Amino acid sequence: MRAWWAQTTSELRLTLRNGEQLLVGIIIPLVVLVFFSLVAIVPLPDGVTARVDVVAPGVLALAVMSSAMVSLGIGTGFERQYGVLKRLGATPLGRGRWLAAKVTSVLVLIAAQMAVLVPVALALGWDPTGPVLALVPALLAGAAAFAGIGLLMAGTLRGTLTLALANGLYLVFLLLGGMVFPLDELPSAVANVAQLLPPAALTGAVGDATGTSGAPGGATAWAVLVIWALGAPAVAAWRFRWE
Amino acid sequence: MVRGPNPDAPDGEVLVSVNDLVVRYGDLTAVDGVSFTARQGEVLALLGPNGAGKTSTVETLEGYRRPASGTVRVCGLDPVTEHHSVVQRIGVMLQGGGIHNQMRVGETLSLFAAYYPDPLDPAGLAARVGLDHRMRSTWRSLSGGEQQRLSLALAVIGRPEVVFLDEPTAGVDPAGRVTVRELITELGDEGVCVVLTTHDLADAEKVADRVVVVDHGRVLADGTIAALTATARTSFTFSVEVATDSAASVDESALGAVLGAAVTDEGRGRYRVGTSPSPDVVAALTSWLAARNLGLGDLHAGRRSLEDVFLELTGDDADGHGENEP
Numbered sequence: 001m002r003a004w005w006a007q008t009t010s011e012l013r014l015t016l017r018n019g020e021q022l023l024v025g026i027i028i029p030l031v032v033l034v035f036f037s038l039v040a041i042v043p044l045p046d047g048v049t050a051r052v053d054v055v056a057p058g059v060l061a062l063a064v065m066s067s068a069m070v071s072l073g074i075g076t077g078f079e080r081q082y083g084v085l086k087r088l089g090a091t092p093l094g095r096g097r098w099l100a101a102k103v104t105s106v107l108v109l110i111a112a113q114m115a116v117l118v119p120v121a122l123a124l125g126w127d128p129t130g131p132v133l134a135l136v137p138a139l140l141a142g143a144a145a146f147a148g149i150g151l152l153m154a155g156t157l158r159g160t161l162t163l164a165l166a167n168g169l170y171l172v173f174l175l176l177g178g179m180v181f182p183l184d185e186l187p188s189a190v191a192n193v194a195q196l197l198p199p200a201a202l203t204g205a206v207g208d209a210t211g212t213s214g215a216p217g218g219a220t221a222w223a224v225l226v227i228w229a230l231g232a233p234a235v236a237a238w239r240f241r242w243e
Numbered sequence: 244m245v246r247g248p249n250p251d252a253p254d255g256e257v258l259v260s261v262n263d264l265v266v267r268y269g270d271l272t273a274v275d276g277v278s279f280t281a282r283q284g285e286v287l288a289l290l291g292p293n294g295a296g297k298t299s300t301v302e303t304l305e306g307y308r309r310p311a312s313g314t315v316r317v318c319g320l321d322p323v324t325e326h327h328s329v330v331q332r333i334g335v336m337l338q339g340g341g342i343h344n345q346m347r348v349g350e351t352l353s354l355f356a357a358y359y360p361d362p363l364d365p366a367g368l369a370a371r372v373g374l375d376h377r378m379r380s381t382w383r384s385l386s387g388g389e390q391q392r393l394s395l396a397l398a399v400i401g402r403p404e405v406v407f408l409d410e411p412t413a414g415v416d417p418a419g420r421v422t423v424r425e426l427i428t429e430l431g432d433e434g435v436c437v438v439l440t441t442h443d444l445a446d447a448e449k450v451a452d453r454v455v456v457v458d459h460g461r462v463l464a465d466g467t468i469a470a471l472t473a474t475a476r477t478s479f480t481f482s483v484e485v486a487t488d489s490a491a492s493v494d495e496s497a498l499g500a501v502l503g504a505a506v507t508d509e510g511r512g513r514y515r516v517g518t519s520p521s522p523d524v525v526a527a528l529t530s531w532l533a534a535r536n537l538g539l540g541d542l543h544a545g546r547r548s549l550e551d552v553f554l555e556l557t558g559d560d561a562d563g564h565g566e567n568e569p
Contacts, residue, residue: 006357010350017345079343087341090305091358092330092401243307 003093007101012108015071024066024170025109029117032180033059037124042181048212056121056128057206057213058179060135061142063113065173065199068106068143070166073150076102077162080154085242103147110143127211134209141229142202148232149198155240173199178215198232201225255283258405258436259304263313266299266460273299275460276313281438281453283404286431288451289440292557296460297440298338301407304438305335317405331359334403336394338410342382348393349378352400359401372396373422387414395423399430406430408439412446424450448549456556463556471552479520482513482540483532493537501531512540 015021036042037052048054079085088098149169153162174180176190177199183191194200195216204221207213215221259281266274274296281287289297302308304315306322306329315322322329342351352365369375372392382390391414398406411427412420427450430437441447447454448468456464456471464471483493493514499506504518518524525542532539 003358006354010346010354013350014343014345082344083337083339083341084343085341086307087335087337089307090330090333090335090337091355092327093358094327094330 004097004100004104007093007097008104008108011075011101011105015075015105015109021071024070025063025113026116029059029063029066029113030120032062033117033121034124036180037121042214043185045182045184045212045214050125050127052121052124052126053210053212054182054214055180056117056124056126057210058177058203058215059117059121060114060139060206061177061199061202062174062179063117064110064139064142064202065146065170065177067109067113068146069150070170071109071150072102072106072147073153073166074159074163076151076154077157077166078159080242081159083243089242106143106147110139114139128209129211130207130209132209135206138202138205138209138225141205141225142198144230145198145202145225145228145232148228148234148236151236152232152239155236155242173197176200178203178213180214182214183216195220196224198225198228201228255285255434255436257282258318259287259438260316261300261304261313262315264300264303264315265311265313266296266303266308267311272311273460274303277457277460277462278313279455279462279465281405281436283436284431284434285452286427286437286439286450287453287455288447289438289457290442290444290447290451290454290553291440291457292442295442295457297457298409299460300457301409301438301440305333305407306330331401332404334398334401334406336391336398336406336408336411338413340382340390340394342390342393342397344381344383346382347379348374348382348385351382351393352396355397355400361402362400363402365400368396368400372426373419386416388416388419391415392419392422395426399426399435403435405436405438408437410441411439412441412443420446444548444550444553454549456553458557464552468549472549477519478515478517479543480509480513480515481528481542482511484512484538484540498528498531502527 033052033055036055040051042054044051045054076085150166153165157165176186176194176197178194179199183194183200186194200215201221201224203213203215204217205225207215208217208221257280261277261279264274264277265272277296277300279287289300291297299308303310304317304322306326309323317329318332320329346354348369349365352369356362356365366375369378372395374389374392374396377385377389382393385393391411395408395411398408408427412423415423424446427437427439431450431452439446439450451468453465453467454471455462493506493508495506495508495514502516502518502524504516504524506517507515509515516524516528520542529539
């Protein structure tokens with residue numbers, strides 16, 4: 001318990017020490033939320049009057065992606081490259097508590113992001129009208145899916161390659177995830193593929209919990225999300241190399 | 244200073260045993276049948292040039308590699324299958340640290356202290372390795388020597404029974420070297436079993452109770468420094484004092500015939516005689532010189548240095564391998 005807690009606080013401290021983590025995790029989602037809620041760039045789906053109602057769910061999904069995939073992936077990738085994981089292997093911390101500390105710190109980061117983004121969205125007039133408690137399983141499943149992708153990169157690629165790829169995926173997923181541009185604005189072939197990827201599935205599931213979003217929800221979105229949430233961490237665990 | 248064997252060592256429990264260890268990476272055989280043991284309170288140096296198989300041996304003991312054949316035991320346990328138990332009882336210093344760039348000294352010590360049930364006090368340990376004034380410095384901002392000293396502190400913070408140190412003085416300045424060597428000696432005195440690797444003969448000579456010389460994955464010698472350096476000499480050297488304007492010199496073949504051994508000119512008035520410096524040989528040499536009015540400068544018949552032994556065993560220039568040196 002003591003080792004897990006010390007490891008968790010250490011992880012969080014290192015995350016906060018990185019300016020770019022704050023940028024990717026809080027500033028960019030905040031800017032996207034405010035900008036696209038106030039400026040009429042993206043067409044509104046039928047039956048939606050307040051722009052923020054579409055943008056806010058996508059921004060929550062974006063925040064989860066930044067913490068669970070980008071921050072976790074890049075941080076862990078460099079820890080592996082610099083032999084930090086190897087060194088930990090010779091301590092009694094163990095892989096179980098190491099992973100528990102990583103998971104806890106990601107969940108704390110996501111909670112902190114929600115604590116900033118949700119009040120701002122509400123202040124911008126967001127009016128969630130769904131079974132909002134479903135937000136919790138949606139965000140947790142999204143975190144698991146993105147963490148699996150982040151750790152798969154971290155455990156198989158060089159730190160610098162993980163850095164580039166995680167940031168590249170962040171941008172691609174931002175565009176294909178219905179987070180800013182609704183999925184039905186994309187060419188249908190692209191949209192069909194995008195629906196099978198975790199960002200659109202998460203945006204859709206968050207939309208189910210809060211009323212609407214830029215990606216289709218329903219059983220398909222939840223099924224895709226759960227498959228990624230189980231599959232990506234499993235593949236990461238299978239392929240992960242500690243040195 | 245050459246340390247004698249630790250008087251407690253022969254009675255100490257065997258904590259590290261390596262039995263006919265073979266480690267391979269694909270087609271490359273890094274360790275080729277190494278065996279040795281180390282006991283409680285003993286400081287054992289694995290001495291050899293780079294690429295000798297030292298790190299592979301130690302990393303097998305730490306549980307990072309599986310033997311291709313042979314066995315290793317630490318505290319009687321298998322480091323791979325009983326890893327969880329082994330890591331409670333060992334301390335490790337890897338080559339290259341393995342500490343997060345942005346971690347501060349104080350944070351790192353406190354974090355590692357939290358991994359162990361009964362750790363040393365981080366502040367006291369920092370003072371012991373001379374880093375108490377650097378507690379808020381990040382790993383990245385430390386000098387190579389400071390990083391090594393922090394790594395050493397992290398290896399001992401959990402009060403281990405066995406400590407593995409891979410090149411503990413590499414990159415450390417002379418003052419830091421003294422600190423590192425003192426700490427290693429203290430560990431042995433406290434009953435810790437220390438296995439360190441080094442290509443630095445001075446390290447081995449100053450801290451080790453026992454030296455295992457390895458090269459090309461094999462053990463070339465294993466013993467106390469005293470035992471390794473005391474083996475019978477097979478040659479000695481002498482020098483002659485020759486006035487600068489004198490053409491006098493030693494006729495090597497004539498002298499060799501008198502002494503019954505080969506005499507070779509090593510340059511600058513120094514000659515090597517290929518036999519042990521027995522009283523008869525020395526007497527014959529001095530009278531031969533006297534008859535030719537040549538003065539004896541010095542006669543080097545002392546104990547061999549560890550360097551002599553090492554060079555003889557590895558057949559290599561030890562300095563030529565010092566690429567880890569600052």
